[in-house]
Amino acid sequence: DLAASLDAISEKGTDAFYKGAIADAIIKASGAKGGILAKPDFEQYAVRELKPVTCTYRGYEITSSPPPSSGGIIICEILNVLEGYPLSYLGAGSAETVHVMVEAMRYAYVDRNSALGDPDFVDNPVSKLLDKAYAKDIRDKIDPFRAGVSQDLMPKGFGESKETTHYSIIDDAGNAVAVTYTLNGSFGAGVVADGTGILLNNEMDDFTQKPGVPNLYGLVQGEANAIQPKKTPLSSMSPTVVAKDGKPFMVIGSPGGSRIITITLEAIVNVIDHGMNIQEAIDAPRIHHQWLPDKVYVEPFGLSPDTEKLLAGMGYHLDLADQTWGQAAGILVGGKSLAEIEKGGGARYNGAIDSRAASGEALGY
Numbered sequence: 001d002l003a004a005s006l007d008a009i010s011e012k013g014t015d016a017f018y019k020g021a022i023a024d025a026i027i028k029a030s031g032a033k034g035g036i037l038a039k040p041d042f043e044q045y046a047v048r049e050l051k052p053v054t055c056t057y058r059g060y061e062i063t064s065s066p067p068p069s070s071g072g073i074i075i076c077e078i079l080n081v082l083e084g085y086p087l088s089y090l091g092a093g094s095a096e097t098v099h100v101m102v103e104a105m106r107y108a109y110v111d112r113n114s115a116l117g118d119p120d121f122v123d124n125p126v127s128k129l130l131d132k133a134y135a136k137d138i139r140d141k142i143d144p145f146r147a148g149v150s151q152d153l154m155p156k157g158f159g160e161s162k163e164t165t166h167y168s169i170i171d172d173a174g175n176a177v178a179v180t181y182t183l184n185g186s187f188g189a190g191v192v193a194d195g196t197g198i199l200l201n202n203e204m205d206d207f208t209q210k211p212g213v214p215n216l217y218g219l220v221q222g223e224a225n226a227i228q229p230k231k232t233p234l235s236s237m238s239p240t241v242v243a244k245d246g247k248p249f250m251v252i253g254s255p256g257g258s259r260i261i262t263i264t265l266e267a268i269v270n271v272i273d274h275g276m277n278i279q280e281a282i283d284a285p286r287i288h289h290q291w292l293p294d295k296v297y298v299e300p301f302g303l304s305p306d307t308e309k310l311l312a313g314m315g316y317h318l319d320l321a322d323q324t325w326g327q328a329a330g331i332l333v334g335g336k337s338l339a340e341i342e343k344g345g346g347a348r349y350n351g352a353i354d355s356r357a358a359s360g361e362a363l364g365y
């Protein structure tokens with residue numbers, strides 16, 4: 001059959017494929033399985049002739065495919081980064097070579113997956129991605145001794161978070177509201193009530209299913225939170241307003257399951273005790289402990305290596321996470337930090353969204 005199709009194409013040219021019996025057969029096969037291919041998809045197809053992507057690597061000239069393939073750009077971007085490393089000295093397959101290659105790939109694929117698309121629809125940032133200066137910026141960000149963390153490179157507004165939602169609001173009259181709402185797990189029970197668009201939650205997991213058995217967030221809970229008729233499960237949601245002399249000082253909260261509590265707590269401590277501004281207080285690496293499991297969870301770069309050693313020496317079990325958690329949203333009233341508030345003259349409302357957040361913004365009104 002394939003030979004017959006190829007014969008038809010070689011005798012009648014591309015029309016045999018796009019306008020003849022072959023197209024009809026493909027449309028039929030697609031339709032039989034619920035596909036939506038139609039005649040115009042074939043009839044209107046036209047090859048685009050595009051300028052190839054070019055770059056140089058150690059004096060060699062590379063010519064490769066342009067968008068809608070990402071191939072040429074991404075090969076060039078990775079080569080531009082690698083040009084700054086003495087690969088032949090480091091050797092094929094050495095840890096150093098693999099390290100710099102993987103990090104260059106990591107950065108380039110973030111660009112591929114977030115910025116590139118069909119050039120008829122997307123303004124591809126080709127010259128930026130092929131710029132040797134951009135490659136140097138990437139090299140400057142690569143830690144020579146440590147693997148990068150992909151999650152840390154998540155571009156803003158890239159997809160929607162799977163987490164619970166928190167927002168902090170303060171209006172012109174000074175009324176402050178902190179709101180956290182949740183389906184518990186991502187998509188809750190995974191069931192939509194027909195015709196409503198409303199998802200059913202799986203909040204039953206917030207109850208103690210069985211004393212001693214950890215729930216979705218690893219919480220080991222007892223009888224007080226047992227399932228009973230008409231009872232509400234114990235939550236960790238912590239929408240919080242901190243006031244000073246009866247007036248709102250800070251509005252704060254976050255998603256994060258059982259970690260919501262420590263996320264919110266640490267933001268407050270960072271502002272009040274450590275003098276951080278609201279953005280720094282939210283962005284600072286977090287630690288978390290929830291009794292069981294008996295571990296101190298530490299975000300990437302949360303502790304210095306000597307602090308880690310000191311804590312381990314004190315008997316702590318550190319769990320050095322490779323991912324961050326939470327998406328705090330906060331407002332500080334009267335200044336960005338306690339110091340600015342005390343000096344006077346800071347902005348009235350100072351919003352901050354977690355730099356970990358996949359989406360979300362601090363907005364004025």
Ligand code: DON
Pocket residue numbers: 162163164182183184185203206234235236237255256257258260
């Ligand atoms: O109420 C609670 O404590 C949980 N249902 C919250 C779940 C949550 O934050 C999930 N998203 N990160």
